[in-house]
Amino acid sequence: MLRDATAADLPAIAAITAYYVEHTAIHFGYQPPTVAELAAAWAARDRHAWLVATAADGAVIGYAKSDRFRARAAYDRSAELGVYLAPDHTGRGVGRQLIAALIARLAAADFHLAIAGIALPNPASVALFERAGFTPVGVFREVGWKFDAWHDVGFWQRRLAPADRDTPAP
Template sequence: MTAALHIRDAQPADGAAIAAIYAPFVADGWVSFETEAPDAGAMTARIAEYGSSHAWLVAELDGIIVGYAYASPHRTRAAYATSADIAIYLARDAQGRGLGRLLYTALFERLRSRSIHAVFAGIALPNPASIALHEAMGMTPVGIYREVGWKLGAWRDVGWWQRLL
């Protein structure tokens, strides 16, 4: 990566850029199970909701946000407090350049500092690129929810990967 790369905490003002990165994943495929792309306000609310308790990070190249990664509670019951779900999204032209690994490395460090012990990633299948990234980050498959979501006219499976931090 070049010296122009910067990974930082997401700020409320980043909501529009994050929404723009995420929208194609909602509209053009089944990677996200949302059916309507959230707008900048909705993304700003998500950053506020989990940015301080877990983490929301953005990757900037030459001052432009090209990706983000975040963590949220795995479940709401107290015994799950040290587990988190994670996700990452990169702009199409930023994929395949190592940014995903850098974002997840920073995210995992942040989560460790917040006493998160286990992270989980749900990956809508098939998605070989996402599986490769998550496994490169030391995550291992733990199961598949079969036909758990209906999107784009078909049932979709979600595989789950886990890593202990």
């Protein structure tokens, strides 16, 4: 099941994120986010969406959220997406559901462009976003240093507004 995240979900979101921070270079953090840091980001999410996927018993098994791509005003209607599942819940279509729901929410909120930055290699994430209609933009080589190695990050994008509509700025 998918639903909007609430403040009560933030410890579960922190725990899922912590796994990827501590064990992989998929997430570029060196320290797992604290619940307080996530609470501040959640409170400041504005038009961005934070969604969680839950198991039959209600436990949070993954989340997807969006954030500003960059700070300056002209980027207001571009959203960068993030999606993380608990490691024992991957490969069963949950990521696809979360990204489809997040895209629908962003389009309804009049965002113009969705962006995914993926530390490479990550075949599951590349497949997920390409199946969801994202196209590759380019790769920053050696842009991140983690676990004693440089890592490349590829970017993918998907336009959210219909191709025949040049949406005016809000």
